Amino acid sequence: MDERQLENLAVSLKTPSFVFDTDILKARAAHVAEKVKPAKLCFAIKANPFLLQAMDTEVERYEVCSPGEFHICVKNGVKMEKIVLSGVNKEYEDVRYAMEQGVQHFTAESQQQFYLMNRCAEELDKQVQILLRVTSGNQFGMSEADVTELIQRRAEYSHLTIRGLQYFTGTQKKQIKKIAGEVAYIEDFIQKLEEKEGFVSQELEFGPGLGVPYFTKDDFEEDEKLLDAFTEIFKEERPYEVTFEMGRFLTASCGYYLTKIMDQKINDAVNVCIVDGGINHVNYYGQNMAMKTPILSYFPQHELEEKETEWTVYGSLCTVADILLKKLVLKDARVGDYLVFHNIGAYSVTEGIYLFLSRKMPAIYLYSEKKGAELVRDQLETWTLNMER
Known part of the structure; x- marks a missing residue:
């Protein structure tokens, strides 16, 4: 424009009003998707739920982090197989409703959430795919010990398949060294789980939190440089599927x-x-x-x-x-x-x-x-x- x-x-x-240019959005998402191939792109809809439909042809998955966001997806006719239901404080009614609607992919932010999903899946006789979120030291995700314990006991939960791990530490990161360190950490943990527990991850969902420029003194080519450096980290093929969760980087x-x-x-x-x-x-x-x-x-x-x-x-x-x-x-x-x-x-x-x-x-x-x-x-x-x- x-x-x-x-x-x-x-x-x-x-006025006041917001205008969101969907031509710019689609071009941006398509560019990022092409750059990160063969990894998949997941849109964190909390960044802007008004862009849900415009993004439908551009991303393979939506990260949904609250009951309200899930209702937005239902009202917009989003295909349930594209949703990964994430976020802390998932409650029984919300998890059960999502499974009833056909959601197949969930993240577990705690052992209690994992047991809740198992309960709902058993009641509905559903097969559900789970990503175990690993904490970075805040309220999100679980410790390595809690994740390891669930993996050790995975055979006890016939309705749940632990598909892999999810890891996200924050947003507006502009130092590729920091992001590279996070990638190294979570991939090392995946390797340890395979060596010590015999658990082979099928997927890693990773939120890089790439920073975007906003201000007049910012380098407005910085985000492209950052994306290039980030994709260089993942240039070698992994033995598991990789999904990148992004919000701000796609929509800003x-x-x-x-x-x-x-x-x-x-x-x-x-x-x-x-x-x-x-x-x-x-x-x-x-x-x-x-x-x-x-x-x-x-x-x-x-x-x-x-x-x-x-x-x-x-x-x-x-x-x-x-x-x-x-x-x-x-x-x-x-x-x-x-x-x-x-x-x-x-x-x-x-x-x-x-x-x-x-x-x-x-x-x-x-x-x-x-x-x-x-x-x-x-x-x-x-x-x-x-x-x-």
Whole structure:
């Protein structure tokens, strides 16, 4: 999408709103999928559930981490064989419902989860594939000892097949040395399980957490370099199937956030812009709001005068924390002009503090060259959720 098209959208659509360019998304996913072959690609839908259908032809699996995300998949007609149900705190009703719907692949985050899946599978007489998640020291996954114990007792669970391991340590990693160390660790554990327990892994699901550039001073070729270095680690064929779970790395570049300047003033020699959005919508910078400047477009709606001014851009929340940008230089900015934030396709659409101060939630549009902008969710009032009934 070029700047002319982007300005047309900013002027014609409601603000604040998100626009996700599915052409960019599909091209990005296809490029990554080609790079990582023969490994499979798994889309972590928590990054952006609005892109579920657009990704269907581009990925072989969806990582689903909550009952709500699973209901989204059911409503969207996702093939159950493409889902791996993951996440902590899986409850009986949720696991049983997923199995009833036809989900065949699960991750076990604890021994208790493993036993719960076995119970549901026995009750429904289902055969289920399990990936045992190995912890990296946080609340996710299991210790090597717990994983080993389950593998030692695997013959006791006739309805469960332990297919292999799952490993993910975090996101926005930009040092290939760190990622390589994680790969070496989990593959060494796979080897130990084979040598000591006679367990041959059929699959490794690995989340590399590759970082993406966001800010004006970032190297915007860095993510491609990182992807090349990562695929170099996996250039040799493994004796087991490899699946890469990705979210941000696939979706960040396809998103735009549209907001409009609603008020201006000078407070203690600081030029202040108030926009109709805010930090309740924009949360993709890793808590770097106002400390760094993201890529954005400015679309004035008047004839420009030749003057540049430095602005602090605030959102519409009644909190001093609602600062989007500091020292943003704009030429002749006025009320009614538009700011469009780029690379906001991951997380902000669901991760913002949307109920704070009972502001409207943004509208959501999907855009493609073929179909133009399609409204997939209108702006939503939230005040009814913040009151006694």
